[in-house]
Amino acid sequence: MLETLFFLIVAAVAVLSSILVITCKNPINSALSLIMTFFCLATFYVMLDAPFMAAIQVIVYAGAIMVLIVFVIMLLNIRSETGKRSNHAVIIGGIMGFFVLFEACYFLNRSKITGTVGNLTKELVNQQGHTELIGKAIYTEFLLPFEITSLLLLVAIIGAVVLAKKKI
């Protein structure tokens, strides 16, 4: 009962922050609302027995990506959006978004959850440590994606430096 109430409160804050992200005129307000959404999501990850993911969410998303976005907004000195939003874009956007939501809920309602059932339980997470479990999975079964991700980060760093230079 109490868990349901807590979930509803955090979910309401997350949805409200998401709506603020898409409607604020000032991009800094959008960025701050997105940070609030990330914190709500980190709370959900803790409720779903994934504490390492919650920590990574706060560190990487709210701590690195959003800081980068706020830096860029302040570097380019982007002011609040002036002028009216064109009405036909709002209407078509609303229809498409509602269509996506309707389709997702329809498939959610008529589907059953299937898939490989593993042995991850809450007791295992508490006993062995979530970090160790993810580390074991990444370094044994998912080693190739891990190495490719490191290459991807290298490419991203070089790309970001080259794109933002004055003269190449």
Added chain:
Amino acid sequence: MSIHSYLILSAIMFSIGTIGVLIRRNAIVIFMCVELMLNAVNLTFIALSKQLGNIDGQVFVFFVMTVAAAEAAVGLALMIAFFKNRESIDVEDMNLLKW
């Protein structure tokens, strides 16, 4: 809390992100709405990982976060380079390829 509630919430956040991408004109706010969509999918992955008792969903979320970080760096560098040319990051001004 049933898994159904998490999936519905994820669908709601994903559709809000979709609306944001289609409505906004500021390129950085569009990018923030894309990040919102990615996070909605992350929530789906972790909810289903708990439901099935499988660690694979959470490992995938790990890689999605890494890719999102790389994409943030490159995308923002692209916007800075565009701003140097055009003095605006309104997507209405990105019209060189328009017929």
